Amino acid sequence: MIHCRPLLIATAVTLGAGCVQADTGTEKSKDQIHEYRAALRAVNPEYVAGGGRFEIVREGDEVHVAMTVENLTPGMMHQQHLHGSRDGMGASCPPLSREALDGHPVDLAESRRHSGITLIPLHDDPVSLKIDTDTYPTADDTGGYTYSQTFSWKALQKAVEDKYGLKDLELGDLVMYVHGVPAGTDLPAMAGSLEGVPAHMTLPVACGEVEEWEPEEGAGLIER
DSSP, X not given: OEEEEEEEOTTSOEEEEEEEEOOTTOOOOGGGEEEEEEEEEESSTTTOOOEEEEEEEEETTEEEEEEEEESSOTTOBOOEEEEEOTTSOOOXXXXXXXXXXXXXXXXXXXHHHHHOEEEEEOSSXXXXXXXXXXXXXXXXXXXXXXXXXXXEHHHXXXXXXXXXXXXXXXXGGOEEEEEOOOXXXXXXXXXXXXXXXXXXXXXXXEEEXXXXXXXXXXXXXXXX
C-alpha cells in the first residue's frame, strides 16, 4: 500500500508530494518517529535578512527534510548545510551582535567557532555529502524558496562515519545554515571563505539551532 504524504508550507506554498512505501495494515509506533525543528534567523542582516523554518522527521529508516526560506537574494542559488561538531560537543548559532565580533561580519571561519564544520549538505543528494554542486535551491523573484528531500537514515549515518569518523550522529546537536549574498556585495577583505570560493557565496545569511520536538500530527511543515 502506498501512502502519499504532502509537504505543507505555512506560507501557503506547497512543497510537493512524496509517496512512502509502507506495509499494508501496519503503523509506525511513536518511538519510531523523531521530529526536529529549527527557526532560521538572520545572520549578517546588514547584507541579507534571511529567515525561515526547517524541519526533519525520521520515521524508521526514512528521513524527510523540509524547509521554507525568505528574504534572500532573488535568482541566486543558496548553499544550505547542517553543521556540527566531530567530537560530539553541542553547536550553536553565532551571536548577532557586531560588537561581539569587533564589527566584522560572521564569515565561514566565525561560524565554525560556534557551530563546527559542514557535515550534511542539503541539495538533491544529501547522502553523497558532496559540498560543491549546483543542485542547491535557487531563490525565486521574491527572494524565497522551499526545499524537500527524503533519504535513508542508515545510508546517511554510514556516509558521515566514513567521511568524518562520527559514529553517533545526533540530529538534535546540529545547526542549520543558509549561505550567500549578491556577488557585488562590498564585503570586508578579512571575510573568510573556502579556498577558491568567493566569500559572497559562503557568507552565512540564516541560522537555526536544531531541536527535537514531540511528534504532533499536522503541526509542522511535513504532514504525517
